[in-house]
Amino acid sequence: DGGITQSPKYLFRKEGQNVTLSCEQNLNHDAMYWYRQDPGQGLRLIYYSQIVNDFQKGDIAEGYSVSREKKESFPLTVTSAQKNPTAFYLCASSILSGGYNEQFFGPGTRLTVL
């Protein structure tokens, strides 16, 4: 079954600790994305990557970092510099062809910083 997996589903961390969220896809998609959702808000883009070893900042990249060492994987690190890290984090992927960039989403990770 092709799809996007995110782990874990729920994550708790103490304030001041860095935490890495996992995202893996077996859809052979070129592009991968990280979004954050807060209550009553839409999805806001954190980082995206169109090719291995390259990534771009989205609208709210401060306090986050990513890597793209493999096509299938796009982990997101929430650093201690992120002022409001508690949120629902969503990973997505898409092909890069013809501009029709329908994005497929993973199930999400709920991060709670105590």
Added chain:
Amino acid sequence: DQQVKQNSPSLSVQEGRISILNCDYTNSMFDYFLWYKKYPAEGPTFLISISSIKDKNEDGRFTVFLNKSAKHLSLHIVPSQPGDSAVYFCAASERGGSNYKLTFGKGTLLTVNP
């Protein structure tokens, strides 16, 4: 500055009736529009899309209408079913752009009452 706006945070309809969800955009460069459905604590699921060269696209119970002059699109669900109860996000992109980014609205919570 919100480029994609869903001005109704919530909508309640009776089972069997029509649900109409609305979306407005301000960026005239947007030329591809998508609707996603999201259940709580899950990732969004792609529903239907429309290119700016069309004014209507239909898929089963779901129809999306695009009015380019008004920069407005709507999603019609007929007939509405209780399982349609979810948050619906409108998203837009520039197909000619190089970054394949999607810009999301804040979502509309649809409740279909039995």
